[in-house]
Each structure stands twice: as structure tokens, then as C-alpha cells.
Amino acid sequence: MCGIVGYIGKFNALEAVIEGLKKLEYRGYDSAGVAYKKENDIKICKEKGRVIDLEKCIMDIDSSLAIGHTRWATHGEPNQRNAHPHSSMTGRFVIVHNGIVENYQKLKFEYLNDYSFSSETDTEIIADLIEYFSNTLSVEESIRKTMSLIEGSYACLIIDKKHPNHIYCMKDKSPLLVGKGKDGISFSSDITGLIDYAEEYMPLEDKTFGIIDAEDVYLQDMIGLPIENRFQKMAIQKEEIDKQTFDHFMLKEIYEQPMMIRNLIHHYFSGEEVRISPKLIHHIRQSDKINFVACGSSMYASYFAKYYFEKLCGIPCEVFCASELVYSTPLISKRPFFIFFSQSGETADLLAVMKKVKKQKHPILTITNTIESSMVRLSDYHLNIYAGKEIAVASTKAYTAMLVTSTILARAVSKTKTNLKNNLKAVSLAMEKVLENKEVCRGIAQSIINQEDLFYIGRGIDYWTALEASLKLKEIAYIHTEAFSSGELKHGPIALITKNTPVIAIITQEGTNRITRSNLAETESRGAKTYVIASKSLSTPSDDVIIPNVAHYLSPLVSVLVVQLIAYYAAVFKQNDVDKPKNLAKSVTVE
Numbered sequence: 001m002c003g004i005v006g007y008i009g010k011f012n013a014l015e016a017v018i019e020g021l022k023k024l025e026y027r028g029y030d031s032a033g034v035a036y037k038k039e040n041d042i043k044i045c046k047e048k049g050r051v052i053d054l055e056k057c058i059m060d061i062d063s064s065l066a067i068g069h070t071r072w073a074t075h076g077e078p079n080q081r082n083a084h085p086h087s088s089m090t091g092r093f094v095i096v097h098n099g100i101v102e103n104y105q106k107l108k109f110e111y112l113n114d115y116s117f118s119s120e121t122d123t124e125i126i127a128d129l130i131e132y133f134s135n136t137l138s139v140e141e142s143i144r145k146t147m148s149l150i151e152g153s154y155a156c157l158i159i160d161k162k163h164p165n166h167i168y169c170m171k172d173k174s175p176l177l178v179g180k181g182k183d184g185i186s187f188s189s190d191i192t193g194l195i196d197y198a199e200e201y202m203p204l205e206d207k208t209f210g211i212i213d214a215e216d217v218y219l220q221d222m223i224g225l226p227i228e229n230r231f232q233k234m235a236i237q238k239e240e241i242d243k244q245t246f247d248h249f250m251l252k253e254i255y256e257q258p259m260m261i262r263n264l265i266h267h268y269f270s271g272e273e274v275r276i277s278p279k280l281i282h283h284i285r286q287s288d289k290i291n292f293v294a295c296g297s298s299m300y301a302s303y304f305a306k307y308y309f310e311k312l313c314g315i316p317c318e319v320f321c322a323s324e325l326v327y328s329t330p331l332i333s334k335r336p337f338f339i340f341f342s343q344s345g346e347t348a349d350l351l352a353v354m355k356k357v358k359k360q361k362h363p364i365l366t367i368t369n370t371i372e373s374s375m376v377r378l379s380d381y382h383l384n385i386y387a388g389k390e391i392a393v394a395s396t397k398a399y400t401a402m403l404v405t406s407t408i409l410a411r412a413v414s415k416t417k418t419n420l421k422n423n424l425k426a427v428s429l430a431m432e433k434v435l436e437n438k439e440v441c442r443g444i445a446q447s448i449i450n451q452e453d454l455f456y457i458g459r460g461i462d463y464w465t466a467l468e469a470s471l472k473l474k475e476i477a478y479i480h481t482e483a484f485s486s487g488e489l490k491h492g493p494i495a496l497i498t499k500n501t502p503v504i505a506i507i508t509q510e511g512t513n514r515i516t517r518s519n520l521a522e523t524e525s526r527g528a529k530t531y532v533i534a535s536k537s538l539s540t541p542s543d544d545v546i547i548p549n550v551a552h553y554l555s556p557l558v559s560v561l562v563v564q565l566i567a568y569y570a571a572v573f574k575q576n577d578v579d580k581p582k583n584l585a586k587s588v589t590v591e
């Protein structure tokens with residue numbers, strides 16, 4: 001979602017900000033803009049479209065201070081007028097904002113009756129409020145006063161034309177990191193935007209206000225008391241955000257999965273023993289129910305976690321969709337344990353639930369790819385899924401890494417010994433075999449691209465893979481796809497089958513092989529064009545994709561690569577923007 005960057009220091013700030021915005025492009029956006037210092041004045045340039053379009057209007061300009069923004073429209077359509085930066089009415093304050101001011105109509109009514117507005121955004125009123133209060137208060141007090149009035153979320157960088165050698169920042173609920181390098185201070189919504197300009201970084205806590213010059217960062221809380229700077233060494237390499245020889249980040253990330261499994265083994269195993277904090281293991285063992293909370297692909301990954309914990313540890317589990325849970329009050333057991341799954345660690349729906357759970361003092365573990373994230377800071381425990389930066393909007397390696405991390409954790413919590421380490425090594429080899437056979441997936445992709453609707457089916461754990469398969473195809477190939485438990489077809493969805501409707505069955509479990517095939521045959525009798533993805537030991541010669549056998553409970557880690565590749569190639573055939581699909585954002589920082 002929206003990305004903000006800023007730089008103040010000895011390098012050309014415009015260059016630093018444009019590079020930072022390019023690194024944040026993967027988050028998803030529809031317009032972009034910058035504000036920069038030029039001869040003691042502040043200039044603004046913004047465009048609907050890509051960062052590259054913006055670059056043209058600021059070519060060859062040198063500046064020591066700049067802020068920039070990529071906007072994912074929430075209030076007001078994506079156009080040049082609504083793009084950030086926004087200025088206060090007199091032009092004194094210039095601002096970029098990530099988040100939503102939920103009470104902006106009320107604030108407008110209460111304080112800004114004499115103001116005229118030049119955009120439809122909620123952001124503009126932040127600049128106006130600061131200006132309004134600055135008639136009687138100092139800049140610092142005006143910003144803190146504005147913070148105290150906003151309901152919703154914000155990460156903002158602000159320039160005051162009267163003090164053009166500073167950047168001010170304010171943050172609540174939306175992510176904001178400050179980076180420090182030898183030659184200046186930089187800002188970004190996530191750590192990737194700081195690469196090249198920062199040696200150390202510091203994620204800002206909620207309700208933080210800051211004044212930054214080229215030398216240092218001065219942070220305060222809402223009443224102006226100083227907050228100590230806690231910089232940490234940058235923990236990301238530039239290679240992680242480089243496509244290398246792949247056409248798309250998504251393909252690169254699909255290919256990284258076998259290696260990622262080996263990395264996870266390396267991080268979490270010492271010999272045959274799992275290395276996870278005994279305190280965490282003990283805490284989970286004490287619980288009478290595990291509640292998993294997640295969204296999208298991460299939620300589908302948590303279905304597997306439920307399965308592993310119930311099978312291996314005998315602890316009842318429930319999966320909650322965060323955006324639903326936040327507005328409901330389910331019955332909570334006596335000793336609950338909460339596990340949140342999130343690639344980004346910044347998903348607004350999850351943060352909203354987490355804050356409620358924290359208030360009730362229930363223990364929280366976050367399983368994430370982003371250890372510098374807000375969710376990690378709010379949790380009692382966290383586990384890194386070690387997937388490396390995921391740039392493509394559609395999740396692939398983070399999803400499989402969540403499955404692997406949760407099996408490892410379940411194995412550690414359970415007192416039963418399994419041959420998990422060797423079984424995971426076998427998965428990594430099986431994944432490589434699937435990648436060698438990618439042409440088969442490409443062929444299937446080609447045959448479905450002109451279809452309006454497609455159905456994935458499976459039972460039990462294969463059904464959960466079908467859910468993920470269907471999401472991938474919707475997201476990047478824009479094909480309407482549904483996943484059904486194959487047993488449910490006869491209870492309604494089979495009415496949708498017409499001549500040549502593609503139905504793809506996923507079959508990796510012996511117990512459900514026969515019945516899923518017979519459900520598939522029922523769709524074929526009604527005209528469907530059917531495909532089968534099956535584990536070798538369950539396959540028949542007419543199956544379309546045969547995947548190597550692995551331990552049955554790990555086979556979804558292999559079958560999911562097939563459906564990722566089908567979605568990828570379908571998107572490529574349709575000439576879609578694979579890594580940045582329309583309307584989607586990588587980090588969903590608004591509810």
C-alpha cells in the first residue's frame with residue numbers, strides 16, 4: 001500500500017527519494033509524487049502513474065531535502081490532484097501520508113470552515129490542521145496537537161517552508177522507519193526503501209513525533225518528552241531485492257523455495273532437535289486452544305498449522321480471518337494461545353485484532369517474514385520464516401515458509417519424534433523436480449487463459465491448497481476462480497459447470513484419492529475440461545501433472561508449486577503486470 005520515503009543529507013535527496021520509491025513500488029500504487037527543497041523554497045511534482053514518469057519532471061535537479069510518496073487510492077480517485085504530497089491552504093506545510101484519517105469530515109467541520117481544499121483526500125486536512133494550529137502554537141506543538149485529534153492511522157513526513165532544513169514526522173498505526181547513514185538521514189515505510197542510504201535503521205513506535213535534520217533524529221512522545229533512539233544494523237542485502245536473471249520477481253521467488261526449505265532446516269534444527277525457545281514451547285503446551293489469526297494466503301497457510309498442531313500436539317485449534325475477528329466476539333477458552341501469521345507483519349486487520357488480544361492479556365506469537373515489523377513489536381514471541389524479502393505482490397515463498405515453520409513448531413511442541421528434518425529435505429528435492437517440469441504447468445496455463453471461470457477442487461489438506469491456487473489465479477491472471485471441497489460440488493456449485501469449464505483436481509492424499517476422482521468425473525460428465533495434479537503413488541497415466549512422493553502431510557508444499565506456476569504463466573500469457581497486479585498492494589496497511 002502507500003509508500004513514503006524521505007531523505008535529508010549530503011547526497012542528492014531527489015535521487016535518494018526516487019530510488020527509495022522505486023524500491024517500494026512492489027507495495028502497489030497508482031500515483032506518485034515528491035516535494036523537495038530548492039533555493040529555500042519547497043517545490044512539488046506529482047503524477048498519476050509510475051515513478052518513472054515522475055523522474056522526468058525532476059531530472060538534473062539537486063536538492064538536500066526531499067520527501068516522496070506512492071499512493072494507493074482510498075479517498076478520491078487516483079489522479080494527479082489527489083496524488084501526494086499535499087500542501088496546506090497557504091502552501092506553508094507540505095505533507096506525505098500513509099494511512100487513513102477516519103474522522104476527517106468531523107475535523108474539517110470543527111476546525112477548517114474557512115479553508116478551501118484542492119483534493120478529495122483525507123491527507124490534505126492534516127496539512128491544514130497543522131497550519132491552523134500554527135497560528136497560535138509552535139510547529140512542534142501544532143503537529144502534536146494534530147496527532148492528538150486524528151482517529152485512524154498515519155505515518156507522515158512534513159516539511160515547513162519556514163524551516164526548510166528539517167523534516168518532521170509523525171506516526172501511529174501505519175509503519176515508518178528511520179535510517180541513519182554516514183551522509184544523511186532517510187525514511188521509508190519498510191526496510192527495502194532504506195537500502196543504499198542507511199547503515200542503521202529504527203522502526204518508530206506508535207504516537208511518535210520527530211524532528212530530523214541532516215545530522216540526527218530527535219524523537220518525542222505526544223506530550224513532548226524525548227524518546228531514546230534505538231538504531232539497529234541494517235539486516236537486508238541489496239541482492240534480495242534484485243530480479244537477477246528472472247523475468248519477474250514472482251518466478252524468482254517460486255524458484256527460491258527449495259533453497260528456502262534448506263535454510264529453514266539450517267535455522268531451526270540442531271542435529272535432529274528443533275531449536276525454538278523452550279519458554280515459547282512451554283507456553284503453547286499450557287494452552288487449551290490455539291487461535292490462528294491471518295488474512296489471505298497467510299490464512300490459508302494457517303489451516304495447515306491447525307492441522308499439524310491438532311495431529312501432532314492434540315491441542316484444539318481454530319483459524320480466524322482477521323478482518324472478521326476484529327468485529328466479532330468469539331467465545332475464548334480459559335487458556336488460549338494466539339498465533340498470528342503475516343508475511344509483512346504490518347497488515348492493518350491483524351494489528352487491530354492483535355491490539356484487542358493484547359488488551360485481554362492473552363499470549364501472542366507472530367510468525368512472520370518481517371522481524372522489524374509492528375506485529376513483532378506488539379507480540380510476546382515471534383518466529384522468523386526466513387523466506388527473504390518477498391517482492392511480488394502474490395505470495396509464494398512466504399506461504400510455503402509459513403507451512404514449514406508451523407510444522408517445525410508443532411513438532412517442537414509435540415512430544416512425539418518424527419523424521420521431519422529428512423522429510424523436509426525430501427520436499428526440497430521434490431520441489432526442484434516440479435520446477436524442472438515447469439513446461440507442463442505452462443501448457444495448462446495456456447489452455448485456460450481464455451476461460452471466464454475455473455474451479456480448483458480437493459479434499460482435506462488438498463482443499464486448502466485449492467484455496468491458495470484459486471487466490472493466485474484470481475490475483476495475477478484475473479481469471480474468476482473458485483476452490484471447492486470436491487464433496488461440496490453436488491451441493492450447489494456443480495450447477496456452474498458448462499462445456500469446457502476447466503476443473504483442476506489436486507490429489508495428494510490416499511484416503512481421498514478415489515472419491516475426489518469420482519467427483520471430478522461427475523464434472524466431466526457435465527462437460528468440464530478436467531485436469532489432475534497428483535502425487536506419483538496415487539497417479540494414473542492420464543494425469544496431467546505428477547509430483548514426486550513426499551511424506552503425505554508435507555505434500556501440499558510440493559503441489560502448491562504447480563498451482564503457483566500455472567497462475568504465473570497464465571498471467572504472463574495474458575501480458576499482465578505479474579509482480580504488481582491491478583488494485584492490489586503488498587502490504588495492506590488499511591482496514
Ligand code: F6R
Pocket residue numbers: 295296297298299341342343344345346347350393394395396471475586587588
Ligand atoms: C496473496 C497475498 C495476500 C496476503 C494477505 C495477508 O498472494 O499475498 O492474500 O497473504 O494480504 O498479508 P500478510 O501475510 O502480509 O499479513
